[in-house]
Amino acid sequence: MSAAQDGLDFDRVIPRRGTGSLKWDAAAERFGAEVLPMWVADMDFAVPDAVIADLQERLQHPVFGYPGNEGTMLQAAADWLAKRHSWRPESDALACISGVVPALYAAVRAFTRPGEAIIVMPPIYPPFMTAVEDNGRKLLLAPLIADDTGHYRMNWDALETAVRQAKLLLLCSPHNPVGRVWTAEELQRLGTLCADAGCVVVSDEIHADLSQHPHYPFPSLFPRSILLSSAGKSFNLAGLGGGISVIPDAQLRRGFLDELRRSQIQHTNLFALTAMTSAWRYGTEWQAALRQHLSNNARFIADFLAEKLPEVGYHPPEFGYLAWLDVHPYGADAVLARRLLQAGLGLNPGPSFGPGGEGFVRLNFAAPRSVLEEGLNRLRQALHR
Ligand SMILES: Cc1ncc(COP(=O)(O)O)c(C=O)c1O
Known part of the structure; x- marks a missing residue:
């Protein structure tokens, strides 16, 4: 593929309003x-060209009955895990x-009973x-701990107590x-x-x-996991x-698959099967280019904040496109929400991520650079008022 192909140009602005998008079309209702x-x-990016081509080919056939090609997708998933994360699970x-x-x-229902405790790290x-509360289980929080630079680590003291109760x-x-x-x-310690x-x-x-760093699939280290x-x-x-579940341990897998079946969520739909198979088979180059674009955007945010909003706390993320910004010097959450709205910027409020989210906002930077720049200018406007 060449950069001239649509799917590899991550700075191309693709208007998404009017496409039934939650992010774009439902934003006004959500934010007011x-x-x-x-x-x-x-992300505001076109998917790999190969995915579009395979979906279009499937659309050429006018009958959309139940799919029978889940095995093909699972094989592509296993090959992808081997290629991308150096771990090949058994196909079973x-x-x-x-x-x-x-x-x-479903995992909550499969492995605990109502009233039992489940550990989560906000x-x-x-x-x-x-997932815990809607199923009538008890949340046992082991909140993450951040250092002065905004780098988080697991809370080992809280976890050591919690594992005895969950x-x-x-x-x-x-x-x-x-x-x-x-x-x-x-991961080994956990x-x-x-x-x-x-x-x-x-x-x-x-x-x-x-991930911009090596990632270790959890069951590659501990097969009795999901x-x-x-x-x-x-x-x-x-x-x-x-999507997929990967469970090397046969007994654990039986318990989980039984619950998937009881809940009738053990299938992936026809178009998702087609698209995911294609992405995992042909998406290596597209995704490498995407990671480069995201890494450049993460650095752009760091430079922008250092120059124009030095009081915002920001540790560039080690993966993906979500910037976790510490904006507590600029006021209480409700005040910030109002200022962001006045500046015309829609971010996820930190408190929606549970304890430890107060004073933060989450900014999704999976956007062309020009859009990111506009967003950061609006952030500056919001915080400067
Ligand atoms: C950590 C995590 N898990 C799951 C999801 C959503 O998964 P799905 O759309 O397959 O339910 C998201 C979406 O943002 C996510 O961030």
């Missing part, structure tokens, strides 16, 4: 005013899911907490929104702690492909749904 949307985690270990969040919810992607831990690896790609040492206590780990690795993922974030296919 028109904003430049830099919130929910999808993989299964389809209807989405990562539904599978997180600030974190909100469905980790709602049978399940929901891990976000890499961790949205704080930008960490957990190292092999951190896995050993949980294994010794008999606490099962469910690892949501949906952002892993966009990996959930999809091409939704890393190939911008979130609207299609679907």
